[in-house]
Amino acid sequence: MTEMSYLDGNMLDGPMRELLTVDLSSAVGRCENCGMTGSMASLHVYSHAPGLVGRCPSCEEVMVRLVRGPDRAWLDMRGTTFLQVPMPMEQPFPGPL
Amino acid sequence: MGIVSPGFQGRPRTQEPALPPGQYLTEDFPVLSAGPTPRVSLDTWEFVISAENGSEHRWSWQELMALPQETPMVDIHCVTRWSKLGTNWQGVSVDTLLDGVDTGAHFALAHSYGGYTTNLPLDDLRGGQAWVVHTFDGAPLPAEHGGPARLLVPHLYFWKSAKWVRGLRLKTMDEPGFWETAGYHDYGDPWREQRYQGD
Numbered sequence: 001m002t003e004m005s006y007l008d009g010n011m012l013d014g015p016m017r018e019l020l021t022v023d024l025s026s027a028v029g030r031c032e033n034c035g036m037t038g039s040m041a042s043l044h045v046y047s048h049a050p051g052l053v054g055r056c057p058s059c060e061e062v063m064v065r066l067v068r069g070p071d072r073a074w075l076d077m078r079g080t081t082f083l084q085v086p087m088p089m090e091q092p093f094p095g096p097l
Numbered sequence: 098m099g100i101v102s103p104g105f106q107g108r109p110r111t112q113e114p115a116l117p118p119g120q121y122l123t124e125d126f127p128v129l130s131a132g133p134t135p136r137v138s139l140d141t142w143e144f145v146i147s148a149e150n151g152s153e154h155r156w157s158w159q160e161l162m163a164l165p166q167e168t169p170m171v172d173i174h175c176v177t178r179w180s181k182l183g184t185n186w187q188g189v190s191v192d193t194l195l196d197g198v199d200t201g202a203h204f205a206l207a208h209s210y211g212g213y214t215t216n217l218p219l220d221d222l223r224g225g226q227a228w229v230v231h232t233f234d235g236a237p238l239p240a241e242h243g244g245p246a247r248l249l250v251p252h253l254y255f256w257k258s259a260k261w262v263r264g265l266r267l268k269t270m271d272e273p274g275f276w277e278t279a280g281y282h283d284y285g286d287p288w289r290e291q292r293y294q295g296d
């Protein structure tokens with residue numbers, strides 16, 4: 001048996017860049033706490049705070065935290081199980097992988 | 098009367114009070130909140146210190162009010178850059194609450210109604226440096242400022258002074274809290290401008 005080899009994190013750069021530049025308001029997220037799935041645009045965002053806190057409109061648990069420092073930023077999405085973003089295929093008829 | 102030069106009449110101009118670096122003086126009391134304001138009934142309110150060995154010490158509202166009360170007047174410094182000087186509080190020293198607690202822990206995680214948490218070294222909650230306060234400027238602490246009771250640890254940035262505080266978990270290891278897991282400093286000394294991780 002042979003071990004599956006892995007690639008280093010650099011290979012995520014392109015796919016992540018493609019994903020993270022989407023308009024978040026068009027994305028759908030699943031709340032890790034209650035399981036509700038809905039538009040990220042429907043989150044309740046608290047901004048009079050040291051960072052931005054996005055909460056599930058159903059259970060009020062934290063789904064997103066975004067902190068902006070002068071030269072760094074932090075994103076914590078552990079309260080979001082997944083983010084589903086619209087991403088049409090660039091080629092209408094992709095070849096087999 | 099003619100022209101009055103400053104200092105000639107009335108109170109002499111006081112020196113601009115020293116503020117920690119990067120802070121601005123405010124006269125009002127901004128409300129910061131990372132979530133909906135919990136409404137906690139005094140009938141069910143409790144404060145719990147859980148030691149690292151699992152033992153728990155609980156106080157009801159009546160029991161808290163029956164403890165010796167202190168009236169700290171302190172300066173507070175918010176990491177969002179406002180500072181407010183000479184604020185007046187009433188509450189119970191954390192020393193008093195820790196009095197009967199047998200612990201060898203070096204850290205505490207303060208936790209609140211509504212789910213907020215923040216971590217502090219236990220030594221910073223001792224020695225007359227920290228209180229559980231329920232009164233501000235002679236009136237019951239409003240819910241938007243953390244009432245019925247909040248932690249007050251004025252020598253650290255104000256996010257360490259957990260609103261709606263419900264208890265302290267004493268820990269042998271430092272466990273970062275709500276803002277500390279999202280980039281903010283684990284200690285948060287305003288005089289050393291420890292705003293973010295690594296500062």
Ligand SMILES: [Zn+2]
Nearest residue numbers: 031034056059
């Ligand atoms: Zn939820």
